[in-house]
Amino acid sequence: MVRRVALITGGARRVGAALSRSFAERGYDIVMHHGNSAAAAEALAAELTAAFAVHVEIVQEDLADSSAPARVVQAALNRFDRLDVVVSSASVMETRDFAAVTPDDWARAEAINLRAPFFLMQAAARAMTTGGVIVQIADHLAGETGHPRLIPHQVTKSALHQLVRAVAEHLAPHIRVNAVAPGLVLAPDDMSAAATARFLHDVPLARSGSPDDVVLAVHYLVDALYVTGTVLQVDGGRHLRR
Template sequence: MSQDRVALVTGAAKRVGAGLVRYLHARGWRVVIHYRSNGDAARALAAGLNAVRPGSAVVAGLDLLDTGRLPELVDAALNAFGRLDALVNNASAFYPTPVGEFTEAAWDELVGSNLKAPLFLAQAAAKALAASGGSIVSIADIHADRPYPGLMLYTVAKAGLVAMTRGLARELAPAVRVNAVAPGANLWPDDGGVFDAAERERILATIPLGRTGTPDDLAQAIAFLLDAPYLTGVVLPVDGGRSVVL
């Protein structure tokens, strides 16, 4: 039953992560809302969910780059609910790193948040997920194998995340299923530093379904993968068909 299941969602205080938490919670899941710096937003989200269904949401603050502490997020789920059924790797740093300008610090942050943390968190969660017959879903990107100019380190990290998904699907089978979704244009970045108005219009014109995605579009696909017992190693595009025309 969904109301017995527990999902840990990283980067869940706002934007896509918060939308996913609301979507899963509305379908009976209990949730662990991870945040790094948006503690107030995470606590407000949990309070709203607990008002609907008491004791169904908790928060856990942690910098995912602090690799040695990642098991604490799994412990937060087990201590609160006694089990863990799903890990959703949503947290992601994103900003331009053109060739000739990127730095080791940018490598550490972009690869750390988009690849290293998901891998080490998956390792930390594997035992608990195996015990529940659970699964992992990560958020990749259609540009992992169709690079977008100027995003070198992000692209490398997301390509690694795709390889991680397929590798873990084999390593953790049959006890744990491991899949990913690959969004195209969903919520635009907050700072607008990569996609100006003209570029957003250009991208929109390339989407066969004629609109950008929403957090609910991603959440629906993630929920599907969490419930699909014979799918593992899948990277599911959730892009309105844009990858078909790239």
């Protein structure tokens, strides 16, 4: 039996790892990209291979390199000779005061959060046949009033929402393109309990989510054959209070 192949960028840690695990559980062979998480990638690949008898190709690339997205897609084709689903989960979110943002900070956010997803979609579109699916992991913050310490992240993720809509129209009807915009599903390592409580004050469901909430949304978009160009909010309703 020929298995379907899913490529997950940032697929070795946090939400990306949950996505890699979920596709393996569904019988996909996995192309697991990481930037600098080799140990986590090797451990997760061994786990998925043992648990689900799938094949896992690990690809290390810094997506700030403009040619990296094409190399990631080519690695998938070299190993499996097909590509069915791409989930672009890799991103950078660096907290900086307005006055402390440097040109390098801005360039890295733009390169990883916006340029890399575009060229990953471009390369994937060449590789996919009719029925291919691309899902971008965006951010619920993208539609909010400006966050003063996340300006490069927020601006690039806002642009990613528009990019999804534009590319979805261009690639229809053969390839569907959507996005999931998570809220607080996995707190940053440096987020204090007080900051978490302040954030949840504006969430109508009054709790944080989990990576599984993102996984469910991604698989809905993979399976929903009449959905393209959609940014699906998975934020506990926080977007209602903008």
